[in-house]
Amino acid sequence: MASRVEILNDGGFRSDGRKQYELRDIVIDLSQQGSADGSVVLSHGLTQVSASVFGPREAKMRSQTLHDRANINIEVTFAPFSMGERRKRSRNDKRVLDFASTIKATFEPAIQTKLYPRSQIDIYINVLQQDGGVLQACINATTLALAAAGIPLLDFVCAVTGGVQSASPLLDLTTLEENDVPHLTVAVMPRTGNITLLTMETRLHVDRFEEIFQLVTSAGHVLHKEMKAAIKDRTRTLVAAMSVAPKAVGEKDPLYSERMDDS
Amino acid sequence: MRPPSPSIPEKEFVVEALKQGLRLDGRAALEMRQPTLTFGPDLGWVDCSLGKTRVLAQVEAKMVKPPPERPFEGQITIHSEISPMASSEYEQGRPSEEEVTIARMLDKIIRRSDVVDKESLCIQSGQRVWNLRLTVHFLADSGNMLDCACLAAIVALKHFRRPEVEVVGDEVVVHPPAERAPMPLSMHHAPFCLTFAYFQDTSIPAILDPSRLEQRLSAGVISIALNAQRELCVVQKAGGVPLSPTEILRIVAVSTEKSKELDRFVRERLEDDWRTRTVEVV
Numbered sequence: 001m002a003s004r005v006e007i008l009n010d011g012g013f014r015s016d017g018r019k020q021y022e023l024r025d026i027v028i029d030l031s032q033q034g035s036a037d038g039s040v041v042l043s044h045g046l047t048q049v050s051a052s053v054f055g056p057r058e059a060k061m062r063s064q065t066l067h068d069r070a071n072i073n074i075e076v077t078f079a080p081f082s083m084g085e086r087r088k089r090s091r092n093d094k095r096v097l098d099f100a101s102t103i104k105a106t107f108e109p110a111i112q113t114k115l116y117p118r119s120q121i122d123i124y125i126n127v128l129q130q131d132g133g134v135l136q137a138c139i140n141a142t143t144l145a146l147a148a149a150g151i152p153l154l155d156f157v158c159a160v161t162g163g164v165q166s167a168s169p170l171l172d173l174t175t176l177e178e179n180d181v182p183h184l185t186v187a188v189m190p191r192t193g194n195i196t197l198l199t200m201e202t203r204l205h206v207d208r209f210e211e212i213f214q215l216v217t218s219a220g221h222v223l224h225k226e227m228k229a230a231i232k233d234r235t236r237t238l239v240a241a242m243s244v245a246p247k248a249v250g251e252k253d254p255l256y257s258e259r260m261d262d263s
Numbered sequence: 264m265r266p267p268s269p270s271i272p273e274k275e276f277v278v279e280a281l282k283q284g285l286r287l288d289g290r291a292a293l294e295m296r297q298p299t300l301t302f303g304p305d306l307g308w309v310d311c312s313l314g315k316t317r318v319l320a321q322v323e324a325k326m327v328k329p330p331p332e333r334p335f336e337g338q339i340t341i342h343s344e345i346s347p348m349a350s351s352e353y354e355q356g357r358p359s360e361e362e363v364t365i366a367r368m369l370d371k372i373i374r375r376s377d378v379v380d381k382e383s384l385c386i387q388s389g390q391r392v393w394n395l396r397l398t399v400h401f402l403a404d405s406g407n408m409l410d411c412a413c414l415a416a417i418v419a420l421k422h423f424r425r426p427e428v429e430v431v432g433d434e435v436v437v438h439p440p441a442e443r444a445p446m447p448l449s450m451h452h453a454p455f456c457l458t459f460a461y462f463q464d465t466s467i468p469a470i471l472d473p474s475r476l477e478q479r480l481s482a483g484v485i486s487i488a489l490n491a492q493r494e495l496c497v498v499q500k501a502g503g504v505p506l507s508p509t510e511i512l513r514i515v516a517v518s519t520e521k522s523k524e525l526d527r528f529v530r531e532r533l534e535d536d537w538r539t540r541t542v543e544v545v
Contacts, residue, residue: 094363201376201497
């Protein structure tokens, strides 16, 4: 089906006005939600996802406790109003379960579960608005929520989608682009540069794959900077709110200055 | 009932051997078990085995009325439930995680990547289309059931012949195979799935087509489905030990080679089988 809207026009602009390698606007809101230990509302352009983390806490599902590490439990809900047409997805829909287990598998190597044997870390993800890059948004939101909850991670996990429109690579796709163009999602751990998730479900030639794969991986590093800045900002706010005692002129709070150095 | 985890001596032996580039069954790291294909008397019935892993795939066709939103397309349904026949660790009725993975991968490889041309399955638009039912039975699990299932499914689709139909005005005449030779399915391409397992110790290179023990001891798998024209259909690496981008590209390069070999093999076997099916015209 030919698209009425051009994916990439001759001037190098996409349907939403971005250039080829431009990522969408990221909005990260780390304010407290409910009684969650860590929570975030993350937006990539129009795709909006909220994630709440509880844990590590006592395992509710005794049958799934592991004797030497924490059990990661992920539940994903797609709000019925998240897509253009109102659609209620059942909890046991195979697609949703597969989605959740993909995210769980992505975070297994990143969370230091060995520190909390026989306990459980619950991650609840709510997809509020879908406009492409939902898996990417869920993974990024989960990373931020886990960091906000203070759960020890080996590294951030940053995910980006990418696609190829007749030899031109595109980054961070919207729904319109995802429906038209072969695309993949990559989640990278920036410190080591290793990939923890790579999914592609559409046909793409091997030669094109290499280029877009490298691009998406480096885009993950760019996202990492944004996410790290957001976390540091939030921590600074919290620390400022917690420091009650007035300081003498020139005296620096040693803990504050050590940790808040941007490195 | 979950089987007991591999014992510590087993684990240490396999890992040590892999560090030296040796696999328990004597294969090289990137060597696949030789697949064997047995075709049944019915067209579209294939028994595929990779070493001791055996999977049976069967294709059947029936005519149905298409849904109003897609009046021009046929339908393909894939049924792949793992019964305890494959191994005692699978329970009837309760899908294990591996079963969900295999079902989703088969769905992505065969349905989402448009293996069969659905429009060619249309007989009368809006009224009658072919509904293909692909059933995959897992007979024995000796590691890497996914690759075996995918191979069996693709070969079954290639092997299957649907009855020829003639549309005269509003009437549809279905010719039985005895009257007119049945027609093969119109397939866009034939993807093959290749699974690589890798281990916690990153000095061990990824191994292709893991056996049951290797799969259980692995720290992650990456599955790549691609066709002989070097088009990647599905790449799935979820979790497990994080891999560097160069390693992933190397694995993709290896897969392109292997898929060409598999394609050649499948073609030869299908031709051999077709020669044995002679039709006598009386």
